[in-house]
Amino acid sequence: MSIDVELTDLAYGGDAVGRYEGRVLFVPGGIPGERVRVEIVEERRGHARADLLEILRPAPERVDPQYPLLTDSGCQWQHIAYPAQLTWKAHIVRQLLVRIGKQPDALVHPTIGMPAGVSPWHYRNIAVFSVGPANEVGFKLTESHEVQDLETCPLLHPALDMAYQHIRAKLLDYFGDALAEMIQGFTIRGAIGAVSTNATSETVKPVPTLLTIHARPGSVIETPQELAQELMTIAPAIVGVIIERVGGRYGRVVAGQEFLTDVVLNKRFRISADSFFQVNMVQTPVLAERAVAMLEPMRSEVVLDGYSGVGLFSAFLSSRAARVIAIESQPSAVMDARANATLNNQNNITTLEGTLERLLGQLYYRHERVD
Numbered sequence: 001m002s003i004d005v006e007l008t009d010l011a012y013g014g015d016a017v018g019r020y021e022g023r024v025l026f027v028p029g030g031i032p033g034e035r036v037r038v039e040i041v042e043e044r045r046g047h048a049r050a051d052l053l054e055i056l057r058p059a060p061e062r063v064d065p066q067y068p069l070l071t072d073s074g075c076q077w078q079h080i081a082y083p084a085q086l087t088w089k090a091h092i093v094r095q096l097l098v099r100i101g102k103q104p105d106a107l108v109h110p111t112i113g114m115p116a117g118v119s120p121w122h123y124r125n126i127a128v129f130s131v132g133p134a135n136e137v138g139f140k141l142t143e144s145h146e147v148q149d150l151e152t153c154p155l156l157h158p159a160l161d162m163a164y165q166h167i168r169a170k171l172l173d174y175f176g177d178a179l180a181e182m183i184q185g186f187t188i189r190g191a192i193g194a195v196s197t198n199a200t201s202e203t204v205k206p207v208p209t210l211l212t213i214h215a216r217p218g219s220v221i222e223t224p225q226e227l228a229q230e231l232m233t234i235a236p237a238i239v240g241v242i243i244e245r246v247g248g249r250y251g252r253v254v255a256g257q258e259f260l261t262d263v264v265l266n267k268r269f270r271i272s273a274d275s276f277f278q279v280n281m282v283q284t285p286v287l288a289e290r291a292v293a294m295l296e297p298m299r300s301e302v303v304l305d306g307y308s309g310v311g312l313f314s315a316f317l318s319s320r321a322a323r324v325i326a327i328e329s330q331p332s333a334v335m336d337a338r339a340n341a342t343l344n345n346q347n348n349i350t351t352l353e354g355t356l357e358r359l360l361g362q363l364y365y366r367h368e369r370v371d
Contacts, residue, residue, distance in 0.1 A: 002053055004169040007034045010088045012096060014076045020048070029071075031059040031080055032088075066121065070155070073139035073148050082120050112286060114169045124155045124279050125192045125262075129164070130185040131216075135177065138156055139184045157281075158204045159237070160190040166235035167211060174227065179318065182219045187212040189273070191262040192281040206237035210260050212273050215245040228255035242273055257370035259336070261343075264288065267315045268343045272332040276309050288316045301371035306356045312348065318346040326351040327359050 005018040007030045016030030020040075024047040030036050032164050035057040055062070065071055065078035077085050082122040090111045097106035131138050132147030137149050151168070152235050153161050167186065175182050191208040211231060215221055221243065226286035228241040234253050240256035244343050259272040267286050271277045291313055297303050297320045307312045307328035318341075326335050326349060334353040341349040352359050363370060 002037050002039050002335060003050075004035060004037050004056065005050075007032050007036060010092060012092050015049075023048055025050055028076060029079060030055075031062055031084075033059040034062070045298055064073045067154050069150065070139070071149055072141045073371060074142065075155070076142070077137060082096065082113065086113045095137055112283070112290070114282060118282060121154045122156065122161070123282055124159050125157060125160070125277070125281055126187065126189040126279055127153060127156050127160070127164070129153075129168075129189045131171075131180050131183050133180050135172065137172070137179075137180045156188070157190060157192050157207065159192070159195075159207045160188055160209060161207075162204060163190070163209050163235040163238065164188055165210075167231065170234045174230070180216075182216055182221060184214045184216040186214060187273075189260060189271070191260040191271075193263040193284075194261060206235075208260050209235065209238045210240055210258075210273055211241045213241070213243040217244060217245060219245075220247060224253040225255065228253050240273075264312065265316070268316070268340065269310055269312065270336045270339045270343065272336050275330060275333040275336050278312065284312070288312060292316050292320060298371075302369050304370045306360075308351065309333050311351065314349050314351070315340060315344055315346065318344075318349055324349045325363070325368070327356050328353065329355050 003020060005020055005025060007016040007018045007027060008128060009017040009032050011017050011026060015026040015028050016032060018027060020026045025312045026049045027036060027038055028324050031054040034055060036052055037054040037056055039053055040050045042049040042050050056183055061084035062079055063081050067075065067078065071078055080088065094106060094108040097103045097108065099138030130138060130147045131137055136147040136149035140146065141148055148158070151165070153164050153185060156164060167188065171179060171183060189210045195205055195207045200243065221227060224243045224246045228243055231241045232238050239260070240254065240258055242258060243253040245251060246253045259270050262269050262277070265288065269277070297317060299320065299322065301321050302318050302323045302325065303321040305317065305324055305326040308314055308328045311326055314324045314326045314337065326337055328337060328351065334351055337351040341351070
């Protein structure tokens with residue numbers, strides 16, 4: 001049975017919100033201010049979910065999705081104009097702080113979007129792709145194990161999208177019909193900041209690229225080293241190939257190097273295959289500058305950088321503080337952070353390996369000063 005509903009809000013995750021018979025109704029693909037016809041597909045005690053059947057009165061912010069294939073693979077905001085997306089995201093953060101954080105006076109600044117004239121697509125420096133049972137190669141659908149087959153990836157920086165196309169074609173050719181039996185997926189990561197590139201230019205410069213192949217558990221790749229060497233040659237600037245789960249859970253074959261060196265605001269960062277780094281290299285410098293500016297450290301102070309990763313914020317805090325204590329639990333990121341302090345000639349950064357809650361206790365009992 002279909003029903004007509006007025007949509008009044010947007011929830012975390014992007015579902016529009018309406019009400020029907022006193023219950024909250026979540027409608028993917030809707031926009032507040034719209035009147036829509038929907039069909040309820042899931043009912044719970046306090047809420048229900050519905051599929052959008054027809055838009056009876058569209059919102060002025062509604063646009064046609066630029067990449068419909070990605071709508072169900074994590075890009076579910078495409079039907080909302082980008083400026084409106086930024087406004088609604090700030091609204092959602094404010095709602096969460098009020099409702100869950102119990103902070104009715106929470107101040108949420110406007111969302112800082114991509115600069116004017118810069119596309120909100122073709123920006124990512126990393127993406128994880130899956131292989132489906134019918135040899136589909138692409139992104140998993142939301143809350144599903146099904147894979148949306150993608151010949152190209154408009155989320156990746158153009159140079160990495162080019163690498164993706166070569167890698168996808170090579171794996172399909174190399175394994176044939178056995179691809180899904182052998183490979184679970186792969187990760188592409190690029191050092192976009194290390195190369196002067198222009199995403200709007202027709203000429204795309206290759207960027208240093210790291211490829212990690214995730215072999216399917218229980219599969220046996222007969223010549224993994226040969227495959228890794230072949231993958232090194234299929235696209236410009238692939239500097240390293242890692243094949244994981246070779247001969248067991250912890251087996252690993254490597255050709256080339258296991259890390260990249262990227263650049264943010266003239267500071268260099270080694271980033272290993274297993275380490276986290278910011279994904280948007282247009283916005284990362286803005287994030288670093290804003291964070292340091294809002295913290296306002298004094299030159300005499302000791303600053304704590306919790307969940308510090310490879311030391312991005314530590315690097316920009318170093319010159320503004322007497323000492324930076326960085327805490328990170330991921331071993332590869334800890335090694336990267338220590339290497340990055342050396343790369344950037346910063347000797348006042350101490351990187352500790354462990355969980356934040358445990359090491360904070362140790363700092364307290366050792367009477368370590370943190371300002």
